Amino acid sequence: MNQLGRKRSRLEIWNLIAYLIVALYLVFLIFPLFKILRSSFDLSDGTRGLGNFERFFSDPYYFRTLVNSFEVSIVVTIFSLLLGVPLAYFYNLYEMKGKQFLQIVIILSSMSAPFIGAYAWILVLGRNGVITRFLESIFQFTMPNIYGFKGIVISLTTRLFPMVFLYTSGALKSIDNSLIEASQNLGVKGVKMFFKVIVPLCMPSLMAASLIVFMRAMADFGTPLMIGEGFRTFPVEIYNAYVGEVGQNFGFAAAISIVAILITALVFLAQKWVTSKFSFTINSMHSIESKKAKPGFNIFIHGYAYILVGIAMLPQVYLWFTSFKNTSSSGNVFLDGYSLMSYKEVARRGLLRTLKNTTIIGFLSVLIILVLAVFVSYLVVRRKSVKSQVIDTMSMIPYVLPGSVVGIALISSFNTKPLVLTGTVAIIIISMVIRRIPYTIRSSVAILGQIPISMEEAAISLGSSKIKTFFGITVPMMGNGIISGALLSWVTIITELSTSIILYTVNSQTLTVFTYVFVTRGSDGQAAAVATILSLFTIVSLTVFMLISKDKDVTM
Incomplete structure (x- = not known):
């Protein structure tokens, strides 16, 4: 039995x-x-060994792609936190006009394909972009080059800071309003409360947001391919090795892939370890209540939110506008009129x-x-x-x-x-x-x-x-x-x-x-x-x- x-x-x-x-x-x-x-151990001469890994780490060109990916991912993560956390703080703690509309636009700015965002930025600020031409013709001002590292960071940051906003908003909704009231009664208000109370309580979500932004920036293929020009990153190099930009080498592509997996896995484990140090639970009986900001500060938070979101959405909006312009039969040259x-x-x-x-x-x-x-x-x-x-x-x-x-x-x-x-x-x-x-x-x-x-x-x-x-x-x-x-x-x-x-x-x-x-x-x-x-x-x-x-x- x-x-x-x-x-x-x-x-x-x-x-x-x-x-x-x-x-x-x-x-x-x-x-x-x-x-x-x-x-990854298959060599181009038909033998097996560590040659592909030796080639990657010994050749400065290939190793530089690893450094480039880290540089982009770290900078994009930092900028996304600096933009997204204050936006979520203002959105959840203060009364704002058009909140529902603002949230929809924030989400939309993050939900386009990454390479399309990069392509849209080229149409706006590229060598022949609409703003570039406008500034040159009216003010004789030459825009700085958007291609390369700067363009990748701008494109990815404007697409990924909304992820930080969403994670931080979720954390703020789990904070009991009594904690905010208690800190204010003890004289901890404004900026001091933000750093002493809000940020520590949101730390697990901020760590999760940092991880997802870092991972997406590290793994992104379309943005550096579109706007990076000579600035090569990991995913682009894997793709080039696989499809054969200068000769297909599947073994080398596999070796780079293994390196990418190991690095991103180490980052993930490090984030998990750091997050465990900030692990705690909150029983929220009363969610944070939005309050009306003082007139001067009210103008600031509205300006910050709408200008930031407007900049993030500008390339997409112009892309939509561009789709209705007349083009030549090949679609390469825009003509007068709309259709x-x-x-x-x-x-x-x-x-x-x-x-x-x-x-x-x-x-x-x-x-x-x-x-x-x-x-x-x-x-x-x-x-x-x-x-x-x-x-x-x-x-x-x-x-x-x-x-x-x-x-x-x-x-x-x-x-x-x-x-x-x-x-x-x-x-x-x-x-x-x-x-x-x-x-x-x-x-x-x-x-x-x-x-x-x-x-x-x-x-x-x-x-x-x-x-x-x-x-x-x-x-x-x-x-x-x-x-x-x-x-x-x-x-x-x-x-x-x-x-x-x-x-x-x-x-x-x-x-x-x-x-x-x-x-x-x-x-x-x-x-x-x-x-x-x-x-x-x-x-x-x-x-x-x-x-x-x-x-x-x-x-x-």
């Missing part, structure tokens, strides 16, 4: 789900990473197909992410075991993987029998699930941790099965956290470039790849038109979220 009981325990539904999830991670994550590790010429041209060249691909890939990816994330979060929070800890660890591995690495790993693993996926839509969906599932898992784990287990136990004691209780009680209560994670996953999927550019074919082209093709051809009008459609896609997604979410504020 005891043996039968143990056998039933092993075959219990949640154990079966855990084994299935482990199997999926082993096939689609661990195996591809093992393949890319093995390929839908660029939109007609992209429609003729396959817009509907790429729109359909983007929708299908995005929808199926998010659906799979939601199902897996809900199961994984439940196993991690409610069914703690060795299996759940293994799953939790594997679920965070994609957090430190650059998109180009994921693409190369999948191609190297599934381009031969028994499972040939290269060139299919399926491999793109798998790559999107791998890269974006950590975000939804983290948000689901956070919300599930706040739901008392007693509610599930009560349902089970009344005769409900475990699975019925899970879908009928637990999942609905996790709804808002799941939706927030799904929104972030959806938007990052439909704006993804670094993985798609390696995996796509003509039949699986997405809107971001479609835009990139027009950009590389110099077809500015058509590129602007597709980028505008992609922005509209994002706006509709955000609107749907605001309509179905119980909490109208988007936080992380």
Whole structure:
């Protein structure tokens, strides 16, 4: 009987789900990473060894790409914190005109494809940008060069500081108003309260925001490729080694990928260690109440918020405007007047197909992410075991993987029998699930941790099965956290470039790849038109979220 009981325990539904999830991670994550590790030792002369790693670290050119990536990531993280934290502080602690509109614009400024943001900045401040031409013609003032390090930092900072805003806003909403009142009663007010009370209480979220900004800046492919010119970074070098800018070298691309994984993993572990030093819990009975600022300070906070957000959105708005300008037949030169010429041209060249691909890939990816994330979060929070800890660890591995690495790993693993996926839509969906599932898992784990287990136990004691209780009680209560994670996953999927550019074919082209093709051809009008459609896609997604979410504020 005891043996039968143990056998039933092993075959219990949640154990079966855990084994299935482990199997999926082993096939689609661990195996591809093992393949890319093995390929990193393949030398161009057909032998095996450490030559690729020696080449990377001994050649100043390649090692400089590592230094460049760190420089960009650190500076972008610092600037994003300096801009995003005060913005969240003003937004949550003070009454501001047009808060709902301001929040939507802040989120929109962060949700375009990175390379499109860089492309938009070129249209505004590039050598032939609209502001550059205006200043030269009216004031004979020559704008500083935006290309290279400066351009990458500007483009990434204006896109990533909203992430700091969202994380900080989420932290501020968890602070009990009595703490603010107590500090004010003790004479700690204004700037002093901000540094002595607010920043320490928000430190775990600030560390999480710093990590995600650093990781995104480190792994970004499109921005340095678009605006970096001679300033090369890690992801660009991986891509060039793989596609063969001066001769394809898969082994060297794999070696750089392994270095990238190790470095980002070390950064992630360091952040986790630092965050653990600031770990604490807060029971917020009364959320922070917005108060009216003094007239002079009120002007300052409104000016700071709207000018900052206006600068971040300016390139996108000009990109939308540009999409309606008349162009030559090639789309390279803008002419006088406005029309839908660029939109007609992209429609003729396959817009509907790429729109359909983007929708299908995005929808199926998010659906799979939601199902897996809900199961994984439940196993991690409610069914703690060795299996759940293994799953939790594997679920965070994609957090430190650059998109180009994921693409190369999948191609190297599934381009031969028994499972040939290269060139299919399926491999793109798998790559999107791998890269974006950590975000939804983290948000689901956070919300599930706040739901008392007693509610599930009560349902089970009344005769409900475990699975019925899970879908009928637990999942609905996790709804808002799941939706927030799904929104972030959806938007990052439909704006993804670094993985798609390696995996796509003509039949699986997405809107971001479609835009990139027009950009590389110099077809500015058509590129602007597709980028505008992609922005509209994002706006509709955000609107749907605001309509179905119980909490109208988007936080992380």
